[in-house]
Amino acid sequence: xxxxxxxxxxxxxxxxxxxxxxxxxxxxxxxxxxxxxxxxxxxxxxxxxxxxxxxxxxxxxxxxxxxxxxxxxxxxxxxxxxxxxxxxxxxxxxxxxxxxxxxxxxxxxxxxxxxxxxxxxxxxxxxxxxxxxxxxxxxxxxxxxxxxxxxxxxxxxxxxxxxxxxxxxxxxxxxxxxxxxxxxxxxxxxxxxxxxxxxxxxxxxxxxxxxxxx
Amino acid sequence: xxxxxxxxxxxxxxxxxxxxxxxxxxxxxxxxxxxxxxxxxxxxxxxxxxxxxxxxxxxxxxxxxxxxxxxxxxxxxxxxxxxxxxxxxxxxxxxxxxxxxxxxxxxxxxxxxxxxxxxxxxxxxxxxxxxxxxxxxxxxxxxxxxxxxxxxxxxxxxxxxxxxxxxxxxxxxxxxxxxxxxxxxxxxxxxxxxxxxxxxxxxxxxxxxxxxxx
DNA sequence: ATATTTTTGTGCATATTATAACATATTTAT
DNA sequence: ATAAATATGTTATAATATGCACAAAAATAT
Numbered sequence: 318x319x320x321x322x323x324x325x326x327x328x329x330x331x332x333x334x335x336x337x338x339x340x341x342x343x344x345x346x347x348x349x350x351x352x353x354x355x356x357x358x359x360x361x362x363x364x365x366x367x368x369x370x371x372x373x374x375x376x377x378x379x380x381x382x383x384x385x386x387x388x389x390x391x392x393x394x395x396x397x398x399x400x401x402x403x404x405x406x407x408x409x410x411x412x413x414x415x416x417x418x419x420x421x422x423x424x425x426x427x428x429x430x431x432x433x434x435x436x437x438x439x440x441x442x443x444x445x446x447x448x449x450x451x452x453x454x455x456x457x458x459x460x461x462x463x464x465x466x467x468x469x470x471x472x473x474x475x476x477x478x479x480x481x482x483x484x485x486x487x488x489x490x491x492x493x494x495x496x497x498x499x500x501x502x503x504x505x506x507x508x509x510x511x512x513x514x515x516x517x518x519x520x521x522x523x524x525x526x527x528x529x530x531x
Numbered sequence: 532x533x534x535x536x537x538x539x540x541x542x543x544x545x546x547x548x549x550x551x552x553x554x555x556x557x558x559x560x561x562x563x564x565x566x567x568x569x570x571x572x573x574x575x576x577x578x579x580x581x582x583x584x585x586x587x588x589x590x591x592x593x594x595x596x597x598x599x600x601x602x603x604x605x606x607x608x609x610x611x612x613x614x615x616x617x618x619x620x621x622x623x624x625x626x627x628x629x630x631x632x633x634x635x636x637x638x639x640x641x642x643x644x645x646x647x648x649x650x651x652x653x654x655x656x657x658x659x660x661x662x663x664x665x666x667x668x669x670x671x672x673x674x675x676x677x678x679x680x681x682x683x684x685x686x687x688x689x690x691x692x693x694x695x696x697x698x699x700x701x702x703x704x705x706x707x708x709x710x711x712x713x714x715x716x717x718x719x720x721x722x723x724x725x726x727x728x729x730x731x732x733x734x735x736x737x738x739x740x741x742x743x744x745x
Numbered sequence: 746a747t748a749t750t751t752t753t754g755t756g757c758a759t760a761t762t763a764t765a766a767c768a769t770a771t772t773t774a775t
Numbered sequence: 776a777t778a779a780a781t782a783t784g785t786t787a788t789a790a791t792a793t794g795c796a797c798a799a800a801a802a803t804a805t
Binding site: 378381 | 761762763764765766769770771772773
């Protein structure tokens with residue numbers, strides 16, 4: 318039976334990976350899988366897989382394993398992929414445009430409604446049939462158009478200001494690409510994508526072996 | 532004194548954040564900081580900060596704290612930011628272009644040498660003064676131009692093939708934006724940026740509160 | 746000069762996370 | 776039908792990671 322305890326972030330961050338591997342199994346017409354076999358593909362221990370899944374329900378069957386389609390659907394539901402989110406992007410520079418054009422986006426239920434920028438050269442251009450609006454219109458836009466998700470792709474200097482406007486208008490989830498930590502109330506979720514941190518980690522690991530042994 | 536034990540990934544992933552906050556202190560002309568004060572800014576406990584830093588050396592002084600510039604430089608060195616890496620990007624689509632134009636890139640020592648794509652519409656265009664080459668030239672390019680880092684920005688179907696070519700030519704670090712796990716030998720470091728996983732995590736957390744309590 | 750305050754580095758306790766072990770249920774083979 | 780094999784859910788154990796507490800050192804105040 319599903320546990321009622323708080324799920325740890327470690328577990329949550331593994332869920333998308335389960336979802337991805339299950340999708341792959343589906344495309345290969347594999348309709349059942351054991352934790353052991355999934356373990357060999359995904360690289361987690363079978364025990365961890367079973368324990369992770371058991372946080373949410375008894376999806377498997379002893380002696381059989383897991384039904385791939387059912388489990389895929391269940392995890393999709395757990396991840397909220399059956400929901401739809403009205404989404405905006407603020408910042409139409411390189412990253413903003415890449416995110417806007419990111420096709421997987423809509424499949425996950427994130428529906429891009431508007432894009433904002435303050436650069437006059439970008440205001441007016443169309444990205445995926447959406448005309449970039451001046452960021453001065455952000456406040457009035459949000460006042461008139463209830464929005465679920467805000468994506469921040471502006472330079473770090475403006476990130477907090479943009480976040481404040483989003484929060485003011487009831488946005489409950491922020492996907493933050495600005496290389497800074499933004500402050501929001503407890504009921505607002507911020508998911509950061511800090512590219513430079515990722516790159517620094519790569520840099521560290523490249524040098525790791527020779528750090529002490531020379 | 533610095534410990535010789537293996538540093539955990541948890542610690543490593545916090546280092547860039549220390550680096551970022553110290554940079555901010557520097558721009559504000561703050562030249563010393565205690566673990567307690569840094570703790571209040573960065574949101575980790577003071578104890579954790581001291582313990583993290585002590586993995587690498589005794590950078591602080593009792594009764595004084597840490598010298599901001601020294602610590603910033605030390606962490607930079609630990610992260611390998613004083614090194615230079617010859618870098619290529621394979622895949623000049625939205626993400627590839629965004630990464631290529633990502634300015635912080637060069638500052639961290641990653642020098643973009645070449646960009647490849649297989650789309651004839653992209654081959655030949657210039658991104659940051661670098662002409663996009665046909666991906667068919669990747670093999671011969673790498674044979675002639677020793678390269679440290681490969682950035683994979685191709686669709687998932689081609690990611691493993693690109694990675695194999697990179698590995699064959701001695702690339703030791705891969706920054707992977709393709710939404711798949713690539714297999715490489717043990718001595719090659721892969722750092723993944725899985726945007727859809729990040730987005731799914733955001734989606735989960737948005738729904739988390741109502742999962743069980745309704 | 747001395748006392749007080751600050752603050753580190755580190756040992757220890759606690760909490761969290763991951764793995765192993767196993768009883769139980771189901772499937773498959775004979 | 777019965778036995779053997781498979782594979783879950785769950786409990787027990789091990790491994791990691793975090794936080795607390797304090798002696799020792801340096802800075803600051805008196």
